[in-house]
Amino acid sequence: MNARRPALDIAIAGGGMVGAACALALARRGFAVALLEAREPPPWHVDEPEDLRVIALAPSSTRLLDELGVWGGIKTARVSPYARMRVWDAASGAELAFDPAREGYAQLGWIVENKLIARRLWDALEAVGVRRMCPAHVESFAQRDDRVVLELGDGEMLSAALLVIADGAGSRLREQAGIAVRGRDYQQRAVVAHVASERAHGHTAWQRFTHEGPIALLPLADGRSSIVWSLPESRAREVLALDDAAFCEAAGVASDFRLGRVTATTPRASFPLRLQVAERLASGRCLLIGDTAHAVHPLAGQGANLGLRDVAELAGVLGAAREAGRDFTAAHVLQRYARRRRSAGALDAWGIDAIERMFAWQSPAWAALRGVGMRAVNAMGPLKHRLSSHAQGSA
Numbered sequence: 191m192n193a194r195r196p197a198l199d200i201a202i203a204g205g206g207m208v209g210a211a212c213a214l215a216l217a218r219r220g221f222a223v224a225l226l227e228a229r230e231p232p233p234w235h236v237d238e239p240e241d242l243r244v245i246a247l248a249p250s251s252t253r254l255l256d257e258l259g260v261w262g263g264i265k266t267a268r269v270s271p272y273a274r275m276r277v278w279d280a281a282s283g284a285e286l287a288f289d290p291a292r293e294g295y296a297q298l299g300w301i302v303e304n305k306l307i308a309r310r311l312w313d314a315l316e317a318v319g320v321r322r323m324c325p326a327h328v329e330s331f332a333q334r335d336d337r338v339v340l341e342l343g344d345g346e347m348l349s350a351a352l353l354v355i356a357d358g359a360g361s362r363l364r365e366q367a368g369i370a371v372r373g374r375d376y377q378q379r380a381v382v383a384h385v386a387s388e389r390a391h392g393h394t395a396w397q398r399f400t401h402e403g404p405i406a407l408l409p410l411a412d413g414r415s416s417i418v419w420s421l422p423e424s425r426a427r428e429v430l431a432l433d434d435a436a437f438c439e440a441a442g443v444a445s446d447f448r449l450g451r452v453t454a455t456t457p458r459a460s461f462p463l464r465l466q467v468a469e470r471l472a473s474g475r476c477l478l479i480g481d482t483a484h485a486v487h488p489l490a491g492q493g494a495n496l497g498l499r500d501v502a503e504l505a506g507v508l509g510a511a512r513e514a515g516r517d518f519t520a521a522h523v524l525q526r527y528a529r530r531r532r533s534a535g536a537l538d539a540w541g542i543d544a545i546e547r548m549f550a551w552q553s554p555a556w557a558a559l560r561g562v563g564m565r566a567v568n569a570m571g572p573l574k575h576r577l578s579s580h581a582q583g584s585a
C-alpha cells in the first residue's frame with residue numbers, strides 16, 4: 191500500500207509569502223514538500239531602494255517567522271518597529287489611540303518590506319529539503335483516490351498526497367477545486383509611495399479616514415513613512431498622474447499634515463482592492479491558504495497576517511496527525527484545519543469590511559454617531575485592549 195503512495199506528501203502551488211512560509215513550516219515538521227512558483231521573488235539587498243510594498247507584521251507573524259528560523263535575518267536587515275497607532279476620522283475628528291507600552295507590550299508590530307520577507311523565506315527553503323520548482327506554473331490538477339496529479343505549464347506531471355493552493359487572490363486553481371468566493375470589488379486602488387515629512391513619525395502608524403478612503407503613514411527604518419492611500423479608482427488614477435510636488439501636497443492635505451508637510455516622495459505604485467472570502471477551505475485533497483482563502487482591504491494591515499495564521503494552523507494540524515501516526519490526509523484532519531481557519535478568517539475579513547463601510551458612509555448624522563462611538567471605544571480600556579490583542583494575533 192505504502193509503495194503506491196506518491197513520493198511527495200504535499201505540493202504547494204504558489205510561492206508568495208504565505209506559500210513559501212507554508213512550505214518551510216511543513217518541511218520542518220518532516221513532510222516531503224514541493225513548492226511550485228511561477229516567478230522567483232526578486233533578490234533583496236540593503237543597497238537597493240526599498241520595496242514600495244510594505245507589510246505591518248503582527249507579533250503572531252513574527253513569532254511564526256522566528257519559529258521558521260527567518261525572523262532574525264529579517265529583523266537585522268531593514269525593519270521598523272511601530273510602538274503606537276493613531277486612527278482618526280476626518281469627518282468627526284474623533285481619534286483612537288493605541289499605546290501598547292501602557293498595556294505592557296513593547297510594540298504593536300513591525301513594518302517590513304514585502305520583498306524582504308518573501309526573499310528570506312525563499313532562501314531558507316533548500317536547507318530544509320523543500321523541492322523548489324521555479325519557474326513552474328501549475329496549469330491544472332486532477333484529484334485521484336490517493337493523490338492529486340498536477341500538470342505544469344511545460345507539460346511535466348507531479349503527484350502529491352495533498353495540494354495546498356496558495357496562488358493568491360486571483361486564484362485559478364481555487365476555481366478548479368470547485369470553491370466559490372463571496373465578497374465585493376471595492377472599486378478602489380491602494381496608492382503606495384515612500385515619503386519624507388517635516389516631522390518625525392515617532393514609530394507610530396498613522397491612519398486617517400477621509401471621505402475618499404483611508405490614508406495610512408507607516409514608519410520606515412530610515413525615518414521616512416510608507417503611504418498606503420486607498421482611493422476610488424478614478425481618483426487613484428488622478429493621484430498617480432500627479433508630479434512629485436503635487437503628490438506631496440495632496441498627501442499632506444489628505445493626512446491632515448499630521449507629520450507636517452510631505453517634502454519628498456518616491457515614484458508611486460498601486461494595487462486593486464477587493465474583499466474575497468472562499469466559501470470553504472478544503473475540497474477533497476486540496477486546501478486553501480493565504481489570499482486564495484481570504485483577501486481583505488489593507489486598512490487593518492491584516493492580509494498577510496491572516497495568511498501566516500493559516501500556515502501556523504495547517505502545520506499544527508497536519509503535523510499533529512502525522513506525529514500521532516495517523517493519516518494526515520484523512521478528511522477529518524483536513525476539515526479540522528478548514529473549519530477553524532474558515533471561521534476565523536471570514537470573521538476577520540467581514541469585520542474589516544464592516545470598518546470600511548462604517549467610514550465610507552458620510553452623512554453628517556452618521557459621522558456624528560461614528561465620532562461618539564470612536565470616542566467611547568477610545569475611553570474603554572478593556573475593549574481597546576481586546577481590539578489591539580486581536581490585531582496582534584493573540585486573542
Ligand SMILES: Cc1cc2nc3c(=O)[nH]c(=O)nc-3n(C[C@H](O)[C@H](O)[C@H](O)COP(=O)(O)OP(=O)(O)OC[C@H]3O[C@@H](n4cnc5c(N)ncnc54)[C@H](O)[C@@H]3O)c2cc1C
Nearest residue numbers: 204206207208228246328357358480481491492493494495
Ligand atoms: C497595498 C497593500 C498593503 C498591504 N498591507 C498589508 C499589511 O500591512 N499587513 C498585512 O498583513 N497584509 C497587507 N497586505 C496584504 C498582503 O500583501 C497579502 O495578504 C499577501 O501578500 C498575500 O500573500 P499570498 O502569498 O497569499 O499571495 P500572493 O502574494 O499573491 O502570492 C501568490 C503567488 O502565487 C504565484 N502563482 C500564481 N498562480 C500560480 C500558478 N498557477 N502556479 C504557480 N504559481 C502561481 C504568484 O506568482 C505569486 O508569487 C497589503 C496588501 C496591499 C495590496
